[in-house]
Amino acid sequence: MNDPNLSSFIWSVADLLRGDYKQSEYGKVILPFTVLRRLDCVLEKTKAAVLAERAVREKAGLNPEPFLLRKSGQLFFNTSPLDMKKLMGDQDHIKENLFAYMQAFSPAVREIFESFDFHTQIDRLGKAGLLYLVTEKFAGIDLHPEIVSNAQMGAVFEELIRKFAELSNETAGEHFTPREVIRLMVNLIFIEDGDALTQPGVVRTLYDPTAGTGGMLSVGGEHLVSMNEGARLAMYGQELNPESYAICKADMLIKGQDIANISFGNTLSNDGLPGKHFDYMLSNPPFGVEWKKIEKEIRKEAEQQGFNGRFGPGLPRVSDGSLLFLMHLISKMRPAVDGGSRFGIVLNGSPLFTGGAGSGESEIRRYVLENDLVEAIIGLPTDMFYNTGISTYVWIVSNRKPEHRKGKLQLIDASGFWQKMRKSLGSKRKELSPEHIDDITRLFGDCKKVSRDGVPISRIFKNTEFGYHTITVERPLRDEKGKIVLGAKGKLKGKPQPDSSLRDTENVPLSEKIETYFKREVLPHAPDAWIDHEKTKVGYEIPFNRHFYVFKPPRDLAEIDAELKGVTDRILTMIGGLSK
Structure with missing residues (x-):
């Protein structure tokens, strides 16, 4: 965790839980309490005004909700006279008062805590005699956005999830993507639209079908605002993990986003945003995860809807659903006549080449290439993600290619663009520096053949190749x-x-x-x-590595012989020394 004070605070709460909770269960308490305190801090300054407004509107017989939202200055409010600090004044009734305080939030917030199953944890903490102590801990830390920025808070949530996932032997990195990888992807999807995005009052939509805690959406929003303070980015997403979903909604709520746009459930078997199309999309779906559990629903859609559905081009093997997410995103692209779309998706290596002619994978590649949808594929360094050290690739896909890209596919080998991390995080040992991100972005933007020291870095091919x-x-x-x-x-x-x-x-x-x-x-x-x-x-097929292979001639035989003779002589000398 970047902030040492926050880090030490979180683990002081974990110390309280030790014994009554298993380490793998700490997140069930710490994550929702962190969200609760964050919301509590956000509403603190407008609390008195909201309560006064409520009294006035109810006395007049009016529905107070729209007035309370305006007074709170947020997309949520709380009508209880209590807050977390006031809860500390009545230790004997902490449980009842905490429930009452949570119930007084507007419906959108209550649904977030239902996703955490927070009521169950409050009951359990109460029975263990820990509820007052834990609430007191959180009441004592200031998590207002002026103290802990949205970007910092997002990083805290991701770090907490990673830590708790490691403790419970879960796949620690499946819920989020390293921030520097997101920044690269955001750069790549926005780079060709600079003129349009700097227009006053511009409104665009961004969608992530595997939203996690909302990291990709947040970085996308930050990037657009840095380009144009007057721009507005409406964010949409769907997430399968309940805790990540709850955190994502809380984060979007504080950012002023409509959280009705964040759906819960499995994107592939139950699209939470049917019929919606978007300007930009980002996704880091789980690598190499089988889709056997949802096979019936996927095959049914493919057979009954064909190209009118999401999976018309074909279906990949059940052992790896990566390409299903690619097709899902393609189905969400705004039609080219309406301005089109661009998206970035992180995939492992198998979608590039797995499956021979006629296979589902090959037919999907055939569809995207024959329809001229792929702008570029960027090979990232290994050891970039928290849960795997494998090679990964960012696909940039668009149905509004600029003229100089039409009929072509750019391959960029960025596997050498990295610096070693000071401290490894799970399988993540390497990171992209800001300079690396700028360099890769420039290579993509220039769309030219580039070599360095005789080694190809960027290559341009016709789709038919x-x-x-x-x-x-x-x-x-x-x-x-x-x-x-x-x-x-x-x-x-x-x-x-x-x-x-x-x-x-x-x-x-x-x-x-x-x-x-x-x-x-x-x-x-x-x-x-x-x-x-x-x-x-x-x-x-896209044999990525083959296109960047550089033949290195073998060393001269006489040189190898001389080296072997030197090693042999040293061994003989050592043996001679042992025999004395």
């Missing part, structure tokens, strides 16, 4: 005497029967004629071969 035909090469079946066996009936009547044991496939680049390739590559080695054209399929 990633496509190929998979052809099936047949060889004739022969009898014991080596004579070709001819078919007796059907379409093979009088023609050579294929020998399935000799059957083979070849991948032919889309840029080359199949017959030309066949004559050059196959017939010289198998003059009796032919192509079964009925089995020909179109495939697409």
